[in-house]
Amino acid sequence: MLNLFLTAFVAAFLGAGMKRPFLFVLAYTYIDIVGPQKVTWGFLAHVPVSLIAFTCAFVGWMVADNKDGIRFSPRQLVLLALLIYCGVTTKLADFPVEAADKWAWVWKALVFATFLPLTLRTKLRIEALVLVMVLSVGVIVIGGGIKTLASGGGGYGELKLLVNDNTGLYEGSIISAVAICVIPLALWLARYGTIFKPSWMATLFAWGICFACILMPVGTQARTGLICVAVLGVMMLRSTKRRLTYISLVTIAGLVAVPLLPQSFTERMSTIGNHAADQSASTRLEVWKWTMDYAHAHPFGGGFNAFLQNEVSYETVKADYAGANNAVIQKERIVEKARAYHSSYFEMLGEQGYPGLGLWLLLHVMGVVQMEVLRRRYAKDPPEGFAWVTPLADALQQAQIVYLIGGAFVGIALQPFCYMLVGLQCGLSAYMGRVRRTVPMPFRTVRKTPAPAPSPARLETSA
Protein backbone atom coordinates (compact mmCIF):
# COMPACT_ATOMS: atom_id res chain seq x y z
CA MET A 1 0.00 0.00 0.00
CA LEU A 2 2.83 2.37 0.95
CA ASN A 3 4.61 1.43 -2.30
CA LEU A 4 1.55 2.31 -4.31
CA PHE A 5 0.99 5.56 -2.42
CA LEU A 6 4.57 6.82 -2.86
CA THR A 7 4.75 5.71 -6.50
CA ALA A 8 1.49 7.53 -7.24
CA PHE A 9 2.73 10.62 -5.40
CA VAL A 10 6.03 10.77 -7.30
CA ALA A 11 4.26 10.14 -10.61
CA ALA A 12 1.70 12.88 -9.86
CA PHE A 13 4.47 15.30 -8.83
CA LEU A 14 6.37 14.68 -12.06
CA GLY A 15 3.11 14.86 -14.02
CA ALA A 16 2.38 18.28 -12.52
CA GLY A 17 5.83 19.32 -13.73
CA MET A 18 4.69 18.76 -17.30
CA LYS A 19 2.29 21.68 -16.82
CA ARG A 20 4.55 23.93 -14.74
CA PRO A 21 8.21 22.91 -15.26
CA PHE A 22 9.41 24.51 -11.99
CA LEU A 23 7.55 21.73 -10.18
CA PHE A 24 10.25 19.34 -11.45
CA VAL A 25 12.72 21.28 -9.27
CA LEU A 26 10.44 20.79 -6.27
CA ALA A 27 10.03 17.11 -7.15
CA TYR A 28 13.80 16.63 -7.18
CA THR A 29 14.09 18.47 -3.84
CA TYR A 30 11.46 16.17 -2.32
CA ILE A 31 13.07 13.01 -3.73
CA ASP A 32 16.54 14.05 -2.57
CA ILE A 33 15.42 14.75 1.01
CA VAL A 34 12.86 11.98 1.61
CA GLY A 35 14.33 9.32 -0.65
CA PRO A 36 11.00 7.58 -1.44
CA GLN A 37 13.02 4.94 -3.27
CA LYS A 38 14.56 4.04 0.12
CA VAL A 39 11.21 4.00 1.92
CA THR A 40 9.66 1.52 -0.48
CA TRP A 41 10.91 -1.77 -1.90
CA GLY A 42 8.52 -1.62 -4.82
CA PHE A 43 8.66 0.00 -8.25
CA LEU A 44 10.45 3.18 -7.11
CA ALA A 45 13.41 1.25 -5.71
CA HIS A 46 14.24 -0.01 -9.20
CA VAL A 47 13.88 3.27 -11.10
CA PRO A 48 16.43 6.14 -10.94
CA VAL A 49 13.72 8.64 -9.87
CA SER A 50 16.26 11.17 -8.63
CA LEU A 51 18.05 11.24 -11.98
CA ILE A 52 14.74 11.43 -13.87
CA ALA A 53 13.55 14.36 -11.74
CA PHE A 54 16.83 16.27 -12.13
CA THR A 55 16.91 15.70 -15.90
CA CYS A 56 13.30 16.88 -16.18
CA ALA A 57 14.09 19.94 -14.00
CA PHE A 58 17.08 20.90 -16.15
CA VAL A 59 15.38 20.27 -19.50
CA GLY A 60 12.24 22.09 -18.28
CA TRP A 61 14.33 25.10 -17.30
CA MET A 62 16.27 25.06 -20.57
CA VAL A 63 13.19 24.78 -22.77
CA ALA A 64 10.38 26.62 -21.02
CA ASP A 65 11.73 28.99 -18.39
CA ASN A 66 12.29 32.71 -18.66
CA LYS A 67 16.00 33.46 -18.42
CA ASP A 68 15.96 37.25 -18.66
CA GLY A 69 18.19 39.00 -16.16
CA ILE A 70 19.85 35.81 -14.94
CA ARG A 71 23.36 36.28 -13.61
CA PHE A 72 25.88 33.85 -12.20
CA SER A 73 26.65 35.07 -8.67
CA PRO A 74 30.13 34.88 -7.07
CA ARG A 75 28.87 32.18 -4.70
CA GLN A 76 27.79 30.03 -7.63
CA LEU A 77 31.31 30.40 -9.03
CA VAL A 78 32.72 29.25 -5.68
CA LEU A 79 30.36 26.27 -5.83
CA LEU A 80 31.61 25.46 -9.33
CA ALA A 81 35.23 25.80 -8.21
CA LEU A 82 34.53 23.45 -5.28
CA LEU A 83 32.85 20.98 -7.64
CA ILE A 84 35.82 20.94 -10.02
CA TYR A 85 38.32 20.73 -7.17
CA CYS A 86 36.48 17.79 -5.55
CA GLY A 87 36.39 16.09 -8.98
CA VAL A 88 40.17 16.41 -9.25
CA THR A 89 40.84 15.11 -5.72
CA THR A 90 38.55 12.16 -6.45
CA LYS A 91 40.75 11.25 -9.42
CA LEU A 92 43.87 11.44 -7.22
CA ALA A 93 42.26 9.94 -4.09
CA ASP A 94 44.07 7.60 -1.69
CA PHE A 95 41.10 5.22 -1.95
CA PRO A 96 39.77 5.68 -5.52
CA VAL A 97 36.87 3.21 -5.23
CA GLU A 98 35.59 4.53 -1.89
CA ALA A 99 36.13 8.12 -3.03
CA ALA A 100 34.05 7.45 -6.16
CA ASP A 101 31.19 6.22 -3.94
CA LYS A 102 31.00 9.55 -2.12
CA TRP A 103 31.61 11.59 -5.27
CA ALA A 104 28.53 9.90 -6.80
CA TRP A 105 26.22 11.91 -4.51
CA VAL A 106 28.43 14.94 -3.80
CA TRP A 107 28.53 16.13 -7.40
CA LYS A 108 24.73 16.00 -7.61
CA ALA A 109 24.40 18.14 -4.48
CA LEU A 110 26.86 20.74 -5.77
CA VAL A 111 25.43 20.83 -9.30
CA PHE A 112 21.88 21.21 -7.95
CA ALA A 113 22.95 23.99 -5.57
CA THR A 114 24.55 25.82 -8.52
CA PHE A 115 21.51 25.28 -10.71
CA LEU A 116 18.84 26.09 -8.10
CA PRO A 117 19.28 29.92 -8.01
CA LEU A 118 18.76 30.07 -11.79
CA THR A 119 15.26 28.68 -11.32
CA LEU A 120 14.22 30.79 -8.32
CA ARG A 121 12.87 33.66 -10.38
CA THR A 122 9.82 34.59 -8.36
CA LYS A 123 8.91 35.06 -4.71
CA LEU A 124 6.38 32.24 -4.99
CA ARG A 125 9.06 29.83 -6.22
CA ILE A 126 11.27 30.72 -3.24
CA GLU A 127 8.35 30.14 -0.88
CA ALA A 128 7.39 26.87 -2.61
CA LEU A 129 10.94 25.56 -2.25
CA VAL A 130 11.02 26.45 1.46
CA LEU A 131 7.66 24.72 1.91
CA VAL A 132 8.74 21.51 0.14
CA MET A 133 12.00 21.43 2.12
CA VAL A 134 10.16 21.83 5.44
CA LEU A 135 7.45 19.28 4.60
CA SER A 136 10.02 16.79 3.27
CA VAL A 137 12.02 17.00 6.49
CA GLY A 138 8.63 16.72 8.23
CA VAL A 139 8.23 13.25 6.67
CA ILE A 140 11.26 12.18 8.73
CA VAL A 141 10.85 14.20 11.94
CA ILE A 142 7.10 13.86 12.60
CA GLY A 143 7.40 10.11 13.06
CA GLY A 144 10.68 10.52 14.92
CA GLY A 145 9.08 13.03 17.27
CA ILE A 146 6.06 10.82 18.01
CA LYS A 147 8.30 7.80 18.66
CA THR A 148 10.45 9.90 20.99
CA LEU A 149 7.36 10.98 22.94
CA ALA A 150 6.17 7.39 23.12
CA SER A 151 9.42 5.66 24.06
CA GLY A 152 12.07 8.33 24.76
CA GLY A 153 14.05 7.20 21.71
CA GLY A 154 15.59 4.18 23.41
CA GLY A 155 19.21 5.36 23.46
CA TYR A 156 21.89 6.63 21.08
CA GLY A 157 21.39 5.23 17.58
CA GLU A 158 18.28 3.32 18.66
CA LEU A 159 15.53 5.61 17.33
CA LYS A 160 13.94 3.92 14.34
CA LEU A 161 13.14 6.53 11.73
CA LEU A 162 11.10 5.92 8.59
CA VAL A 163 14.13 4.34 6.91
CA ASN A 164 16.43 2.29 9.09
CA ASP A 165 19.63 2.41 7.04
CA ASN A 166 21.46 5.19 8.92
CA THR A 167 22.44 7.07 5.75
CA GLY A 168 21.80 10.62 4.58
CA LEU A 169 19.21 12.49 6.63
CA TYR A 170 18.14 9.23 8.28
CA GLU A 171 21.39 9.20 10.33
CA GLY A 172 20.75 10.29 13.94
CA SER A 173 23.36 13.05 14.35
CA ILE A 174 22.70 14.49 10.90
CA ILE A 175 18.91 14.68 11.27
CA SER A 176 19.24 16.16 14.76
CA ALA A 177 21.32 19.04 13.31
CA VAL A 178 19.32 19.48 10.08
CA ALA A 179 15.99 19.38 11.95
CA ILE A 180 17.07 22.39 14.00
CA CYS A 181 17.98 24.27 10.77
CA VAL A 182 14.39 23.74 9.61
CA ILE A 183 12.76 25.44 12.63
CA PRO A 184 13.28 29.09 11.54
CA LEU A 185 12.06 28.22 8.02
CA ALA A 186 8.87 26.61 9.36
CA LEU A 187 8.19 29.67 11.53
CA TRP A 188 8.73 31.97 8.54
CA LEU A 189 6.23 29.97 6.46
CA ALA A 190 3.61 30.26 9.20
CA ARG A 191 3.93 34.06 9.20
CA TYR A 192 4.55 34.93 5.56
CA GLY A 193 3.27 31.95 3.54
CA THR A 194 0.90 32.53 0.63
CA ILE A 195 0.42 28.89 -0.45
CA PHE A 196 -0.88 28.13 3.04
CA LYS A 197 -1.87 31.57 4.28
CA PRO A 198 -1.23 32.57 7.90
CA SER A 199 -3.98 31.05 10.05
CA TRP A 200 -4.28 29.17 13.30
CA MET A 201 -3.98 25.88 11.42
CA ALA A 202 -0.74 26.93 9.65
CA THR A 203 0.68 28.21 12.96
CA LEU A 204 -0.34 25.04 14.80
CA PHE A 205 1.25 22.81 12.16
CA ALA A 206 4.44 24.92 12.11
CA TRP A 207 4.70 24.70 15.90
CA GLY A 208 4.09 20.96 15.67
CA ILE A 209 6.95 20.58 13.16
CA CYS A 210 9.21 22.73 15.37
CA PHE A 211 8.37 20.60 18.40
CA ALA A 212 9.12 17.42 16.44
CA CYS A 213 12.43 18.97 15.30
CA ILE A 214 13.41 19.80 18.90
CA LEU A 215 12.55 16.23 19.90
CA MET A 216 15.02 14.81 17.37
CA PRO A 217 18.13 15.47 19.53
CA VAL A 218 16.24 13.89 22.45
CA GLY A 219 15.20 10.82 20.45
CA THR A 220 18.53 10.28 18.70
CA GLN A 221 20.46 11.33 21.84
CA ALA A 222 22.92 13.13 19.57
CA ARG A 223 24.80 15.78 21.55
CA THR A 224 25.26 17.83 18.39
CA GLY A 225 21.53 18.46 18.30
CA LEU A 226 21.49 19.90 21.82
CA ILE A 227 24.26 22.33 20.87
CA CYS A 228 22.27 23.31 17.75
CA VAL A 229 19.15 23.98 19.86
CA ALA A 230 21.17 26.22 22.19
CA VAL A 231 22.71 28.12 19.24
CA LEU A 232 19.32 28.66 17.59
CA GLY A 233 17.82 29.79 20.92
CA VAL A 234 20.49 32.48 21.27
CA MET A 235 20.18 33.62 17.66
CA MET A 236 16.39 33.89 17.82
CA LEU A 237 16.89 36.30 20.69
CA ARG A 238 18.36 38.68 18.16
CA SER A 239 15.34 38.69 15.86
CA THR A 240 12.58 38.62 18.45
CA LYS A 241 10.91 41.89 19.40
CA ARG A 242 9.81 41.01 22.94
CA ARG A 243 13.10 39.70 24.30
CA LEU A 244 12.11 39.51 27.96
CA THR A 245 8.98 37.52 27.11
CA TYR A 246 11.06 35.23 24.88
CA ILE A 247 13.67 34.61 27.61
CA SER A 248 10.92 33.95 30.18
CA LEU A 249 9.12 31.48 27.89
CA VAL A 250 12.32 29.62 26.98
CA THR A 251 13.31 29.40 30.67
CA ILE A 252 9.87 28.08 31.67
CA ALA A 253 9.87 25.58 28.78
CA GLY A 254 13.34 24.39 29.82
CA LEU A 255 12.35 24.00 33.47
CA VAL A 256 9.23 22.03 32.50
CA ALA A 257 11.07 19.87 29.93
CA VAL A 258 14.15 18.83 31.96
CA PRO A 259 12.32 16.55 34.45
CA LEU A 260 10.45 14.92 31.55
CA LEU A 261 13.60 14.05 29.60
CA PRO A 262 14.65 10.39 29.59
CA GLN A 263 17.46 9.59 32.02
CA SER A 264 19.63 8.11 29.26
CA PHE A 265 19.44 11.49 27.46
CA THR A 266 20.53 13.58 30.47
CA GLU A 267 23.35 11.11 31.18
CA ARG A 268 24.60 11.30 27.63
CA MET A 269 24.35 15.11 27.49
CA SER A 270 26.33 15.37 30.75
CA THR A 271 29.33 13.84 28.92
CA ILE A 272 29.63 17.00 26.78
CA GLY A 273 31.86 18.56 29.45
CA ASN A 274 33.81 15.38 30.32
CA HIS A 275 35.41 14.07 27.16
CA ALA A 276 38.19 12.17 29.03
CA ALA A 277 35.72 9.53 30.19
CA ASP A 278 33.81 9.33 26.95
CA GLN A 279 35.11 7.09 24.20
CA SER A 280 33.19 8.80 21.39
CA ALA A 281 34.49 12.29 22.26
CA SER A 282 38.05 11.04 22.82
CA THR A 283 38.00 9.34 19.41
CA ARG A 284 36.97 12.61 17.79
CA LEU A 285 39.83 14.53 19.36
CA GLU A 286 42.36 11.93 18.28
CA VAL A 287 40.96 11.75 14.74
CA TRP A 288 41.11 15.56 14.51
CA LYS A 289 44.78 15.50 15.61
CA TRP A 290 45.47 12.80 13.03
CA THR A 291 43.71 14.91 10.34
CA MET A 292 45.83 17.98 11.11
CA ASP A 293 49.03 15.92 10.85
CA TYR A 294 47.74 14.33 7.65
CA ALA A 295 46.95 17.75 6.13
CA HIS A 296 50.48 18.95 6.93
CA ALA A 297 51.85 16.02 4.96
CA HIS A 298 49.15 16.16 2.23
CA PRO A 299 48.09 19.83 1.87
CA PHE A 300 45.77 19.03 -1.08
CA GLY A 301 43.89 16.34 0.86
CA GLY A 302 43.54 12.63 0.35
CA GLY A 303 40.24 12.63 -1.54
CA PHE A 304 36.89 11.41 -0.24
CA ASN A 305 36.94 8.84 2.57
CA ALA A 306 40.64 9.42 3.27
CA PHE A 307 39.86 8.73 6.95
CA LEU A 308 39.88 5.00 6.13
CA GLN A 309 43.65 5.00 6.63
CA ASN A 310 43.67 6.50 10.14
CA GLU A 311 44.61 4.63 13.28
CA VAL A 312 44.30 6.37 16.64
CA SER A 313 45.02 5.28 20.17
CA TYR A 314 44.21 7.02 23.43
CA GLU A 315 43.45 6.40 27.07
CA THR A 316 40.05 6.92 28.65
CA VAL A 317 40.03 7.91 32.32
CA LYS A 318 37.16 6.94 34.61
CA ALA A 319 36.86 7.77 38.29
CA ASP A 320 34.67 5.61 40.57
CA TYR A 321 33.98 7.47 43.80
CA ALA A 322 33.50 5.32 46.91
CA GLY A 323 33.45 8.30 49.27
CA ALA A 324 34.35 11.97 49.46
CA ASN A 325 38.12 11.35 49.35
CA ASN A 326 38.20 7.88 47.96
CA ALA A 327 38.25 7.44 44.19
CA VAL A 328 39.44 4.58 42.00
CA ILE A 329 40.95 5.84 38.76
CA GLN A 330 40.60 3.43 35.87
CA LYS A 331 42.55 3.96 32.66
CA GLU A 332 41.86 2.05 29.51
CA ARG A 333 43.87 2.18 26.27
CA ILE A 334 41.70 2.17 23.17
CA VAL A 335 42.99 1.59 19.63
CA GLU A 336 40.68 2.37 16.73
CA LYS A 337 41.04 2.30 12.97
CA ALA A 338 39.25 4.03 10.09
CA ARG A 339 37.18 6.36 12.28
CA ALA A 340 35.16 9.05 10.52
CA TYR A 341 35.98 12.73 11.03
CA HIS A 342 32.82 13.63 13.00
CA SER A 343 33.38 17.24 11.98
CA SER A 344 32.66 19.05 8.72
CA TYR A 345 35.77 21.22 9.09
CA PHE A 346 38.11 18.26 9.55
CA GLU A 347 36.22 16.34 6.87
CA MET A 348 37.05 19.09 4.37
CA LEU A 349 40.62 19.45 5.65
CA GLY A 350 41.38 15.72 5.47
CA GLU A 351 39.59 15.01 2.20
CA GLN A 352 40.07 18.24 0.24
CA GLY A 353 43.11 19.77 1.95
CA TYR A 354 43.64 23.46 2.61
CA PRO A 355 42.28 24.69 -0.78
CA GLY A 356 39.08 22.67 -0.35
CA LEU A 357 38.57 23.84 3.21
CA GLY A 358 39.24 27.42 2.08
CA LEU A 359 36.63 27.23 -0.71
CA TRP A 360 34.09 25.63 1.64
CA LEU A 361 34.62 28.28 4.31
CA LEU A 362 34.46 31.06 1.71
CA LEU A 363 31.14 29.68 0.40
CA HIS A 364 29.52 29.61 3.83
CA VAL A 365 30.98 32.83 5.23
CA MET A 366 29.78 34.61 2.07
CA GLY A 367 26.31 33.22 2.79
CA VAL A 368 26.23 34.55 6.34
CA VAL A 369 27.38 38.00 5.13
CA GLN A 370 24.96 37.98 2.16
CA MET A 371 21.99 37.25 4.43
CA GLU A 372 23.14 39.89 6.92
CA VAL A 373 23.22 42.51 4.14
CA LEU A 374 19.72 41.52 2.98
CA ARG A 375 18.20 41.44 6.45
CA ARG A 376 19.57 44.89 7.28
CA ARG A 377 18.60 46.42 3.93
CA TYR A 378 14.91 45.60 4.35
CA ALA A 379 14.66 45.67 8.14
CA LYS A 380 13.30 49.19 8.46
CA ASP A 381 10.38 50.41 6.39
CA PRO A 382 10.48 47.69 3.72
CA PRO A 383 8.75 48.60 0.44
CA GLU A 384 5.17 47.39 0.09
CA GLY A 385 5.05 43.66 -0.60
CA PHE A 386 8.58 43.01 0.68
CA ALA A 387 8.07 42.70 4.43
CA TRP A 388 8.92 38.98 4.10
CA VAL A 389 12.52 39.56 2.92
CA THR A 390 14.23 40.39 6.23
CA PRO A 391 12.55 37.54 8.15
CA LEU A 392 13.49 35.04 5.41
CA ALA A 393 17.10 36.28 5.26
CA ASP A 394 17.15 36.04 9.04
CA ALA A 395 15.78 32.47 8.99
CA LEU A 396 18.28 31.38 6.32
CA GLN A 397 21.14 32.96 8.25
CA GLN A 398 20.06 31.22 11.45
CA ALA A 399 19.79 27.90 9.61
CA GLN A 400 23.26 28.33 8.19
CA ILE A 401 24.89 29.30 11.50
CA VAL A 402 23.22 26.28 13.15
CA TYR A 403 24.65 24.18 10.31
CA LEU A 404 28.13 25.69 10.69
CA ILE A 405 28.24 25.19 14.47
CA GLY A 406 26.53 21.78 14.43
CA GLY A 407 28.87 20.84 11.58
CA ALA A 408 31.81 21.18 13.95
CA PHE A 409 30.73 17.89 15.55
CA VAL A 410 29.22 15.95 12.67
CA GLY A 411 30.45 15.34 9.13
CA ILE A 412 27.89 17.19 7.04
CA ALA A 413 30.28 19.33 4.98
CA LEU A 414 28.68 18.23 1.71
CA GLN A 415 25.21 17.18 2.92
CA PRO A 416 22.78 17.82 0.02
CA PHE A 417 20.13 19.47 2.26
CA CYS A 418 22.64 22.10 3.40
CA TYR A 419 23.45 22.88 -0.21
CA MET A 420 19.76 23.42 -0.90
CA LEU A 421 19.95 26.10 1.80
CA VAL A 422 22.95 27.58 -0.04
CA GLY A 423 21.01 27.52 -3.33
CA LEU A 424 18.04 29.14 -1.60
CA GLN A 425 20.21 31.93 -0.23
CA CYS A 426 21.73 32.56 -3.68
CA GLY A 427 18.23 32.51 -5.21
CA LEU A 428 16.85 35.01 -2.70
CA SER A 429 19.80 37.32 -3.16
CA ALA A 430 19.58 37.11 -6.97
CA TYR A 431 15.80 37.71 -6.90
CA MET A 432 16.15 40.82 -4.75
CA GLY A 433 18.95 41.99 -7.06
CA ARG A 434 16.62 41.70 -10.07
CA VAL A 435 13.86 43.55 -8.24
CA ARG A 436 16.26 46.33 -7.29
CA ARG A 437 17.50 46.67 -10.87
CA THR A 438 13.96 46.69 -12.24
CA VAL A 439 12.27 49.00 -9.79
CA PRO A 440 14.29 52.15 -9.22
CA MET A 441 11.94 53.46 -6.52
CA PRO A 442 11.83 53.11 -3.57
CA PHE A 443 14.69 50.59 -3.34
CA ARG A 444 17.34 53.14 -4.20
CA THR A 445 17.83 56.02 -1.85
CA VAL A 446 16.94 59.27 -3.51
CA ARG A 447 19.27 62.18 -2.92
CA LYS A 448 17.32 64.90 -1.20
CA THR A 449 17.62 68.19 -3.04
CA PRO A 450 16.92 71.42 -1.14
CA ALA A 451 13.72 73.24 -2.10
CA PRO A 452 14.42 75.97 -4.70
CA ALA A 453 14.76 79.41 -3.22
CA PRO A 454 11.92 81.75 -4.19
CA SER A 455 12.82 83.99 -7.12
CA PRO A 456 13.38 87.70 -6.42
CA ALA A 457 10.40 88.57 -8.66
CA ARG A 458 8.08 86.37 -6.60
CA LEU A 459 9.45 87.87 -3.40
CA GLU A 460 8.68 91.36 -4.70
CA THR A 461 5.10 90.30 -5.64
CA SER A 462 4.38 88.87 -2.25
CA ALA A 463 5.84 91.85 -0.43
Next chain:
Amino acid sequence: MIDIFTVVVPHALMALAVWRLLARDDLDQDPHLPAKAEGFRRKPVRSRDA
Protein backbone atom coordinates in the same frame (compact mmCIF):
# COMPACT_ATOMS: atom_id res chain seq x y z
CA MET B 1 0.73 3.26 12.36
CA ILE B 2 3.14 6.09 13.28
CA ASP B 3 5.04 5.55 10.04
CA ILE B 4 1.83 5.76 8.00
CA PHE B 5 0.86 8.98 9.79
CA THR B 6 4.31 10.54 9.24
CA VAL B 7 4.14 9.66 5.54
CA VAL B 8 0.54 10.66 4.86
CA VAL B 9 0.30 14.07 6.59
CA PRO B 10 3.26 15.86 4.92
CA HIS B 11 2.56 14.17 1.57
CA ALA B 12 -1.07 15.29 1.68
CA LEU B 13 0.05 18.86 2.41
CA MET B 14 2.63 18.73 -0.38
CA ALA B 15 -0.02 17.45 -2.80
CA LEU B 16 -2.33 20.32 -1.79
CA ALA B 17 0.53 22.80 -2.20
CA VAL B 18 1.33 21.49 -5.70
CA TRP B 19 -2.37 21.67 -6.61
CA ARG B 20 -2.50 25.30 -5.49
CA LEU B 21 0.76 26.14 -7.28
CA LEU B 22 -0.66 24.84 -10.57
CA ALA B 23 -3.29 27.58 -10.40
CA ARG B 24 -0.93 30.42 -9.47
CA ASP B 25 0.27 32.69 -12.29
CA ASP B 26 2.91 34.26 -10.05
CA LEU B 27 4.78 30.94 -9.96
CA ASP B 28 6.32 31.79 -13.32
CA GLN B 29 5.78 35.55 -13.53
CA ASP B 30 6.58 37.68 -10.52
CA PRO B 31 4.28 40.71 -10.15
CA HIS B 32 7.25 42.85 -9.11
CA LEU B 33 9.25 42.05 -12.26
CA PRO B 34 8.44 43.11 -15.82
CA ALA B 35 6.46 40.56 -17.83
CA LYS B 36 8.39 38.78 -20.55
CA ALA B 37 7.36 36.10 -23.02
CA GLU B 38 8.88 32.74 -22.09
CA GLY B 39 11.03 30.50 -24.33
CA PHE B 40 9.03 28.32 -26.67
CA ARG B 41 5.81 29.46 -25.05
CA ARG B 42 6.06 32.87 -26.70
CA LYS B 43 2.58 33.84 -27.80
CA PRO B 44 1.86 36.31 -30.58
CA VAL B 45 0.51 39.62 -29.31
CA ARG B 46 -2.93 40.28 -30.74
CA SER B 47 -4.21 43.76 -31.19
CA ARG B 48 -7.75 44.32 -29.92
CA ASP B 49 -8.46 46.63 -32.82
CA ALA B 50 -7.66 43.92 -35.41
